[in-house]
Amino acid sequence: MKHYTSINDIENINSWIDEAKEIKANPLANKELGKNKTLGLLFFNSSLRTRLSTQKAALNLGMDPIVMNVSGDAWGIEFGDGTIMNGNTAEHIKEAAAVVSQYCDIIAVRAFPSLTDKEKDESEQILNSFVKFASVPVVSMESATGHPLQGLTDAITIAENSTKKKPKVVLSWAPHVKALPHAVANSFTQAMQKMDVEFVIANPEGYNLNPEITKDTPIIHNQEEAFKDADFVYTKNWSSYENYGQNLEVDANWTITKDKIGDAKFMHCLPVRRNVVVEDAVLDSDSSLVIEQANNRTYAAQLVLKKILEDL
Numbered sequence: 001m002k003h004y005t006s007i008n009d010i011e012n013i014n015s016w017i018d019e020a021k022e023i024k025a026n027p028l029a030n031k032e033l034g035k036n037k038t039l040g041l042l043f044f045n046s047s048l049r050t051r052l053s054t055q056k057a058a059l060n061l062g063m064d065p066i067v068m069n070v071s072g073d074a075w076g077i078e079f080g081d082g083t084i085m086n087g088n089t090a091e092h093i094k095e096a097a098a099v100v101s102q103y104c105d106i107i108a109v110r111a112f113p114s115l116t117d118k119e120k121d122e123s124e125q126i127l128n129s130f131v132k133f134a135s136v137p138v139v140s141m142e143s144a145t146g147h148p149l150q151g152l153t154d155a156i157t158i159a160e161n162s163t164k165k166k167p168k169v170v171l172s173w174a175p176h177v178k179a180l181p182h183a184v185a186n187s188f189t190q191a192m193q194k195m196d197v198e199f200v201i202a203n204p205e206g207y208n209l210n211p212e213i214t215k216d217t218p219i220i221h222n223q224e225e226a227f228k229d230a231d232f233v234y235t236k237n238w239s240s241y242e243n244y245g246q247n248l249e250v251d252a253n254w255t256i257t258k259d260k261i262g263d264a265k266f267m268h269c270l271p272v273r274r275n276v277v278v279e280d281a282v283l284d285s286d287s288s289l290v291i292e293q294a295n296n297r298t299y300a301a302q303l304v305l306k307k308i309l310e311d312l
């Protein structure tokens with residue numbers, strides 16, 4: 001594999017899940033594969049899990065990770081083509097990506113959307129510019145429209161915790177104080193569409209995700225109806241896609257409670273706002289898989305890095 005920027009880069013999710021389980025059972029088995037190879041992690045936004053689990057994955061493979069917070073610490077990067085750079089940006093992505101490629105064998109990038117300009121966000125300017133101007137493979141650590149390391153993690157976690165051949169999985173919108181990206185929900189949706197699960201999305205009117213992502217996945221505007229017989233309830237807030245980046249008024253209460261989910265397993269990518277997105281009683285119960293998901297981030301990242309290293 002050259003780059004990992006989307007769930008679409010997974011050619012066979014079931015074989016990837018099997019391989020991730022093998023890595024989890026024996027994480028240091030490929031300690032020689034990444035020897036003398038450098039992974040550069042570039043963060044345009046905050047992170048706890050991705051920052052640490054991706055470094056941990058690199059270390060497990062014998063790689064040397066180096067990390068940079070781009071926003072604030074690096075020179076402001078210009079992405080425009082042909083721009084007269086007489087403003088605040090000091091260097092162009094053409095040089096920046098080429099220079100980082102001199103130091104790194106793989107570059108991982110986190111770059112969230114603006115949530116103000118749909119067309120610009122969907123162009124994935126930052127991630128795609130790295131793909132275009134870097135001379136080494138690029139991994140998304142959450143971009144404007146996707147979080148494929150998280151989606152892969154979630155697929156692994158569901159496979160590990162499923163007691164049925166075809167479990168029912170619900171992706172449910174939940175409230176938040178801020179306007180958040182669609183990336184996690186998009187990648188989770190794409191991952192579930194590749195798996196043998198009964199998958200439905202529950203969200204209020206006005207919060208339908210990009211139809212090019214949801215395709216024929218059923219979208220239900222009644223949370224109670226969607227949760228019926230659910231085995232997994234994956235929760236995430238996202239801002240409106242139709243009224244791009246807006247937080248709309250919502251009639252019903254969409255916070256996840258123990259009463260609502262019953263015996264279903266609870267999943268969330270974290271960080272999560274307690275008692276806004278989900279009540280304490282769920283997060284603090286045995287039904288919550290959130291810490292196991294965070295653990296699996298390491299093995300998902302390790303699988304992706306392994307596949308790239310094997311093809312270097």
Ligand SMILES: NCCC[C@H](NC(=O)CCC(=O)O)C(=O)O
Pocket residue numbers: 142147178180181182183184269270271272273
């Ligand atoms: N990487 C996991 C989620 C990242 C981001 N969440 C956030 O920005 C939460 C911020 C807050 O709760 O203030 C998102 O939704 O895409």
Ligand SMILES: NC(=O)OP(=O)(O)O
Pocket residue numbers: 046047048049050051142150269270271
């Ligand atoms: N789930 C996740 O990506 O967490 P971070 O934003 O902390 O990396």
